[in-house]
Amino acid sequence: LPLVIMGDNGGDNFPLGRCEGDCDSHDQCQSGLLCYQRGGTEPVPGCDGTGISGKDYCAEKKNNLFISGNNGNPSSSFPLGLCEGDCDNDGDCADGLVCFERSGMDVVPGCAGLGVYGKDYCYDPNLSSPTSSSTSPPTSTPINLISSSPTYQPSKSPTKAPSSDLPLVIMGDNGGD
Numbered sequence: 001l002p003l004v005i006m007g008d009n010g011g012d013n014f015p016l017g018r019c020e021g022d023c024d025s026h027d028q029c030q031s032g033l034l035c036y037q038r039g040g041t042e043p044v045p046g047c048d049g050t051g052i053s054g055k056d057y058c059a060e061k062k063n064n065l066f067i068s069g070n071n072g073n074p075s076s077s078f079p080l081g082l083c084e085g086d087c088d089n090d091g092d093c094a095d096g097l098v099c100f101e102r103s104g105m106d107v108v109p110g111c112a113g114l115g116v117y118g119k120d121y122c123y124d125p126n127l128s129s130p131t132s133s134s135t136s137p138p139t140s141t142p143i144n145l146i147s148s149s150p151t152y153q154p155s156k157s158p159t160k161a162p163s164s165d166l167p168l169v170i171m172g173d174n175g176g177d
Helices: none
Strands: 033-036 057-060 098-100 121-123
Antiparallel strands (some): 033 057, 098 121
16 A cells, blocks of 8 residues: 555544554554654555655554654653564563664564664564574484596486486586686
8 A cells, every 4th residue: 555644633534544644643543553653754564655754654563663652752652562662771661571772773573674773672572582492413424425436428318317316416607616
């Protein structure tokens, strides 16, 4: 869906639908949508186009990184939910979530998208912990991939079916060493 401006500081168009702007808080969006706060023309998850710089649009969350508020404003956005920012400390996040303080564009565990440069997002540390079991160890017997009798000339009459006893190994590519 393309980004379109449907409301601005009130009016009859609220709550706004998906990819519709200009919302100022989540409660100005239809159920299941969040107000995606922008400072410029950042992409809006699930919507097409750049829209108008600085205008905010309603979008589906789906664990995409969202800027929902900053420094406690708007107060209706706090505490921030999963993958929402901009948090400054754990107290800005809902219960069980932690503020992931980024350097630049660090990936936020459990969240999709790049987010906004330098902004921090709430995440669930329980969803991003490493697995408790390790992978199987490597096999102890190596596989011999080198033929005991290599040929240096192609076969004059090759077989139709490939041989099944040796794997295909490519040793060079177009004149490389």
